[in-house]
Amino acid sequence: MPQTPVFSLPFEAEGDQPGKTLTGGEFGLDAILAEDVEAALLTLQSTLAANAADIATLQAEVSDLEDGTSLIGWVPVASGVQGVGTGPFTIDITDGGRFPAGTFDMLRLYLHGDLDGTGSVRLRTNATINGHRTSAYTISATGTVGDTTFQDAASQWFLAFWNTSNNNHVECTIIDTGGTVAASYMSKGSQTSAINSNNLNSHCWGELTENRLIDSLEIRPFSDASNLFGNVGVKWWVEGYRS
Numbered sequence: 467m468p469q470t471p472v473f474s475l476p477f478e479a480e481g482d483q484p485g486k487t488l489t490g491g492e493f494g495l496d497a498i499l500a501e502d503v504e505a506a507l508l509t510l511q512s513t514l515a516a517n518a519a520d521i522a523t524l525q526a527e528v529s530d531l532e533d534g535t536s537l538i539g540w541v542p543v544a545s546g547v548q549g550v551g552t553g554p555f556t557i558d559i560t561d562g563g564r565f566p567a568g569t570f571d572m573l574r575l576y577l578h579g580d581l582d583g584t585g586s587v588r589l590r591t592n593a594t595i596n597g598h599r600t601s602a603y604t605i606s607a608t609g610t611v612g613d614t615t616f617q618d619a620a621s622q623w624f625l626a627f628w629n630t631s632n633n634n635h636v637e638c639t640i641i642d643t644g645g646t647v648a649a650s651y652m653s654k655g656s657q658t659s660a661i662n663s664n665n666l667n668s669h670c671w672g673e674l675t676e677n678r679l680i681d682s683l684e685i686r687p688f689s690d691a692s693n694l695f696g697n698v699g700v701k702w703w704v705e706g707y708r709s
Contacts, residue, residue: 473506475499540574541565543704548579548685550699556593557683557704559643567681568644570706575683577636577655579700581628583689586613587636587698588622590684591649591674595621600672602627604657607665619675622686626655626668632699633658636668643706645679 468479476497514521544561557575560567577587590598602624604613613627628634638653650673657666683704689696 473502475502475506538708540705540707541570543570543573543706545701545703548698548700548702550580550582551697552699553695553697554684554686557685557702559681559683559704559706565706567679570643570708571641572707573640573643573680573683574705574707575625575636575638575640576703577625577638577685577700578634578702579628579698580630580632580634581687581689582630582697583691584627584629585687585689585691585696586627587625587655588686588688589625589638589651589653590622590686591640591678591680592682593684594678597675597678598623598672599675600624600670602668602670604666604668606667607662610663612666613668622684623651623653623672624668624670625653625685626670627657627666628655628687629657629659629664631658640680643680645677648674648677649680650674 469476476499543559543565544557546557548555559565559570559573575589581587586602596619598620599618600620600623601616602613603611603615604627605611615624625638626634626636634655634657636653636655638651640649640651642649651671653668653670655668655670657664657668659665685698685700685702687696687698688694
């Protein structure tokens with residue numbers, strides 16, 4: 467009796483007794499299709515049951531990969547836009563609990579936007595006022611060095627010096643964010659202008675004066691005119707590195 471190539475299920479050939487695969491033939495010795503189908507299904511059911519735990523584990527791993535919670539290396543954390551007129555704003559590094567504090571060894575922050583005047587953009591970790599040691603300077607397109615500063619035990623880090631151009635930017639890397647040692651940072655930024663001497667590159671760096679598990683970054687714009695918060699319109703992106 468002919469059989470299917472994969473599961474070897476019997477089927478009737480031309481000239482066979484009609485209904486042979488239903489009854490087993492005249493003497494009941496031939497294969498019955500229903501019995502062979504049931505046997506194949508039972509084998510499949512047993513295989514699935516035996517591998518149910520592995521399938522559930524794989525499904526969980528796929529889910530973690532889809533939302534980034536199990537990725538190794540640089541992982542996108544969050545991004546957003548703060549409209550013009552915004553003062554200080556806070557970025558949640560845990561992204562609402564998706565990445566518990568301490569998940570990442572390093573963080574990278576990118577900003578692109580403007581101030582309502584000339585000034586600077588600064589960063590406070592965990593809304594904690596003290597413990598930020600920071601240094602900064604700028605160099606213009608004409609080679610002039612300016613804005614040199616050093617602050618010990620300050621309330622925030624310098625990120626860059628900005629103006630009203632909407633093409634200012636910041637790239638900041640923070641290392642050792644897991645809280646086992648004091649984190650350090652390095653930031654570079656640019657300020658664009660139609661006036662050559664007002665085109666600036668900012669170089670900022672520093673550290674925390676204490677061990678701190680970093681779970682949030684507060685972006686703090688300042689105006690030169692009043693030393694108060696200046697309005698800022700900015701796009702921002704954060705990514706974290708997990709080893």
